[in-house]
Amino acid sequence: METAEALVVQIQALSGSAEDVSHLHSCLKQSEELLRQPTSLAPFLDRLDPSKHSLGYLYLLEAFTSCPISKEQANELILLIVRFVNSCNAEQIRLAPDKFVSVCKRLKDQAMLLDAPIRGVSAMLTAIRKLQPSSEHLTTLHPDFLLLCILAKCYKTGLHLLEDDIFEVDLPRDLFLYCYYGAMICVGLKQFQKSLELLHNVVTSPMSNLNAIAVEAYKKYILVSLIHHGQFSTAFPKYTSNVAQRNLKNFTQPYLDLASSYSNGKISELEMFVLSNKDKFELDNNLGLVKQVVSSMYKRNIQRLTQTYLTLSLQDIANRVQLNSPKEAEMHVLKMIQDGEIYATINQKDGMVRFIEDPEQYKTCEMIEHIDSSIRRIMALSKKLTAIDECMSCDPLYLAKIGRERHKFDFDDFDNVPQKFNT
């Protein structure tokens, strides 16, 4: 008890300058043994100010929350952690990121335990912002936050985070989960393009062993690709890892069959197939997406008609797209016009639909602004690419590897590599 008391005093004293804090950090590391009896720590927490003594508070809080917690306490604990996350000092907690992550993970666990995922959402977002050095860094908390968003159906909040471009990744697993959950959020918001992009990242990412996340992602990739593009190519891009290229297809046979059934363009066949494989899709929790795939086929077929026809009667549309009645066809066309998926006018008197060309003329200010922003974005990306390339060509590890390999293959080239890199 004495030492805990002393520790608190020390924390209070050493939370000022950066030097003090780093000194405190080493003290705290040494006294971790002491923090193993978490029950006695509650009173000390009250004596510390989370905004000033963030690092110390974090250590105590982490120790305090490590013991099993009853349901009644959970409520209070959530409040405690949320308060800390909101007020803590970003610089101090970044000294002990793993402690911070573990505290936040407990927040997530408790929120899920209480069946109230929404309570963790905003605090997790704050935590992520405080933990990451820049918005380009992926933290371990990203996937957890997105999971909470999905469970709480706060898709918009989740999308907000997804709009950041991620370049720096510490753990591949974080990235996989981040992309997978992110894709689910995008699907929820019907942003299929973005969702495809995220799933694509998972499927094609370098991996030495196949993992369940990639398999599930591939399933969803097939479905979303059918919904968005109306087709699916089973060929992998050549940068895909060998493991994925070889094995993914074995685990996703029903989905590949679905894609080939889709490519025939026959609604009735597709529906039959879905019906007979309903259990498998349900088991994977993908039935909803599969249903969207089926309904997307009507859209695809109608869209195809706009390529070929100027005018077409609703009856003909119904026949060609295999809808039951002109009325139903009218509903579909109307909805697609509303969503901006086709450009057309319906003449109800004659029951004719007149398809028109895309009215976008690329002359408006908005369009020019849009183009301008795209150009600027791409310029920034190119700059980044060059910077990374330069950085890579100076990396000693990389140069050593390249030097060795050259040595192996070609003796003449070898002289160009300085001796010191050849270790």
Place this chain on the structure above:
Amino acid sequence: MDNEEETPEQMMDEIYANGGGDDKRYRLVVNGEQLDVEAYAALYSGRTKIVRLLFIADHCGNPMMRSETLRMAYDEIKKREDTQLFREVVQKIDGTLGPAYGMDSAWIDSVERRAEQKKDKLENELNAYRTNLIKESIRMGFNDFGDFYYAHGALGDAFKSYIRTRDYCTTAKHIIHMCLNAILVSIEMGQFSHVTSYVSKAELTPEALEPVTVAKLRCAAGLAYLEVKKYKLAARKFLEVGPELGNNYTEVIAPQDVATYGGLCALASFDRTELKNKVIDNSNFKNFLELVPEVRELINDFYSSHYASCLDYLGNLKANLLLDIHLHDHVETLYNEIRHKALIQYTHPFVSVDLRMMANAFKTSVAGLEKELEALITNNQIQARIDSHNKILYARHADQRNVTFQRVLQTGSEFDRDVRAMLLRANIIKYDFHQKQSRKI
């Protein structure tokens, strides 16, 4: 017309299924003007005559014609020494032609006995040549062996023997001879990859090439390209065949065939100017076309846009072409191609086309035409849109500026996406690399 709606895969399946031998489906299709088998057979000589007759018997679907054809094949085989083919024919006849066309075991025995003796004799001779090490004699020995095997229907052995002469060829003439033999046997075996390689080998020795040989090689190359569905190249080869061919290559191809194959492949694959320059204005090829007036007429009709009569000619020819040993696989594909070409060409000069008039020109219904056009528009072969209400086809003029903007924006966002994905992947690789390094240390 029904065939127009088939997807390419189905068509391929059909082609492959048909390649395997007798196919019931075609029995229904074959009708129209009866093929004059006797006149047809007179065009060919050698083994191909028999094989072609058997092919017709298998595919004609007409019992009268079948028995007549088999009878001719039987008579023809009796003149030769191929017991294997003989057994095949007898089995096919199956006693339906009376006792005169039954299994003649005495003939088989005598032929086989003679063959046995001849083989021993040839072997002895060859061994003698070999010990004497006279190149020319050894070459002749192998050549005789090849001829012997070929006559008796052992095509694989014949091919091997002919190939062996290669090491003993001393003049360019010998090489050409070897190549021609190899090509002949390969065509009989249906090994068209060999045909291509020996044609090019023969063409590499230009000093000994006579015009007749050149013509023969062109024909063989054309057949090889036809077989692998490279219709454009096949058409070019057939069009280059010189008039010297005459009746000198009847063991493989008749000059009539050159006209038919070349004409159809050219129609299916050439554009208008090429058709005019290389086919219609080709005085050389005109001689061939004169032999098959139907093909000449249909090519001229096609060029002068008389599509209805062109398609009529094609329809009449179809039954006979399906009985052709080389072309039957490709008839459907070529016909579809030609029809598509005709449709595209018809619409090309117009801003708007009345579908009723077009349907008239193609002798089809408006609804059917609409379907065909729809397929072509979907495949981006015709830039137009159909006004189904007024039954008019309007040409579509894409706005270059808008399309460019669209493409630019799309390319931009693709680049954006790809670069980001690439950077992420690079990052993970870097992570893995550092993991490995730190483990090593």
